[in-house]
Amino acid sequence: MTEAARSTIDQTEVDRFSAMAAEWWDPTGKFKPLHKFNPVRLTYIRDRVCENFGRDPRSHLPLSGLRFLDIGCGGGLLSEPIARMGATVVGADPSEKNIGIASTHAAETGTSVDYRAVTAEQLAEAGETFDVVLNMEVVEHVADVDFFMTTCAKMVRPGGLMFVATINRTLKAGALAIFAAENILRWLPRGTHQYEKLVRPEELEKPLSTSGMQIIHRTGVFFNPLQDRWNLSPDMDVNYMLLAKRQG
């Protein structure tokens, strides 16, 4: 395959999420697991960004003046809160329908987000750069992880950060994040994740390192059924997040 013909979009994945798009913002609907997951990942992003850029996470609008890219933004579950914390946000998603839903919702809440129905490679080609690039729950759905990581890394400014959150390809993840979540707990529609598309941390770290990014933090994320909430955990076997920095 030539470089020009390579794409990070897997069409069947895009179609499946578009069909569910209208339910993005219902905290009790199909995207309930993502709503539940939101506080832990938002806290992680806010606190790490504040640490990197010398901000106080308890202040009002702690992310103001920073330009974020939320790649695979879906209905805007992450883009909107990030914008409300003061950041300038570009929310990118290949699905026109998702962008429509996200824009409609942002208008209703009076939140300013620059939503665009574009791919990561289109943004990179246009020469867009960001202080923070968010790759949250996306890499397990893309067609070419190496190329996707390299493309996103290009857009991180010197001194800037990239967050990646995904599910590990381990037997434990196959049992919990796919089998249990889709068949027993029914948190996710069946077929949301395929085991062979899951990504191991080293498969992300390699292309990031070759793109000049340094991995500065790794953490697992685990669901505590007693508290009914997600917490950070040292166990990266199932859900995990990586933080990479381009040295300034």
Added chain:
Amino acid sequence: MLDMLVVGGGYVGLAAAVAVKQAAPHLNVEVIEAAPSGVWEKDERASAIIAAATRMLEVFGLWSEIAPDAQPINRMIVTDSRTSDPVRPVFLTFDGEVEEGRPFAHMVPNVAMVRALRGAAERLGIVIRHGLSATAFKTESTRCTVSLSDGSTVETKLLVACDGVRSKLRDMAGIRTVTWDYGQSGIVTTVAHERPHEGLAEEHFLPSGPFAILPLTNNRSSLVWTERSGEAERLVASDDLVFEEELQRRFGHKLGELQVVGGRRAFPLGLTLARAFVAPRLALAGDAAHGIHPISGQGLNLGFKDVAALAETVVEADRLGLDIGALNVLERYQSWRRFDTFRMGVTTDVLNRLFSNDITPIRIARDFGLGIVDRMPQLKNFFIDQAAGKTGESGPKLLAGQAI
């Protein structure tokens, strides 16, 4: 559009508004109160405030203002006796302090607390509108539209119901309650007495229900006197001589001559627990979520614990850019408070049922039980830990005296 509309301007509603606004001054917070302005100054009741709630008032910067009117409870005794018993054996004593220099509770006149909270609300720029109530509300995906009694409407992200045990908002939201009417009323009045109380609180379990003597400043005590409902109304309506005679019979003579100062009122007692504390864009706090028996003086304290948990939930969600009225955000508040409330509701319910009777075998059993309680630190410590704000898991920051 408002960020938070609080319905009910009593101490719970005011504290909720102050707690949120102090930690997040950019949020637009308003309070509406059904009573006309000035009515709050006529409240003659006093409330027991546990140490944890005192710490929250310290974070608000209000305790130094309230302290001159606050009477520390240095010791508390519990007795079980027939009204006519000349000597009431003491079965349970609580001594003192949760930490050096901090008594486990204070008695504070409601007026002093409300005055301080209103002052804080004003300094923080919280608008309090009087003579207004909510007549209806409609929840949409990003906001809630509330119709007010003056015909106007107001939009808010979050509606907080602090409108008391007969909460209209709770009914409008279709949240059902578990209720139990004890067939008892609590007569509340204040007495002045000859000799000093030395900060001693007494609870006498009389056959008709608990009779509590709670120390106030200036040689006065606040009484919560439980009687069967018809009897309570009869006593409140009786002439002063009869009332004081009946009072003295229960109060005893060890504080010398008694004089009733201020009015006397009877409040029906019941247990009301809301089946849910939250709905989309709605949170219940204080008596709207739980009206419990005053047997252990925990009503206000449960309300203040609600405030601390709700404010922290709201402020933390706002600091993450989340929608403060979204059900999944509010569910954290509910899971934080519901277990604790249920436990306290059941504890007070069982205590009241156990003690409000004169059946000899039960008397013997409970007296034996209370004697054991006094010798078993872990059971007694339940109430002491509640007072100190220790609830087992990590509690709200405000109750530990930390800013959100």
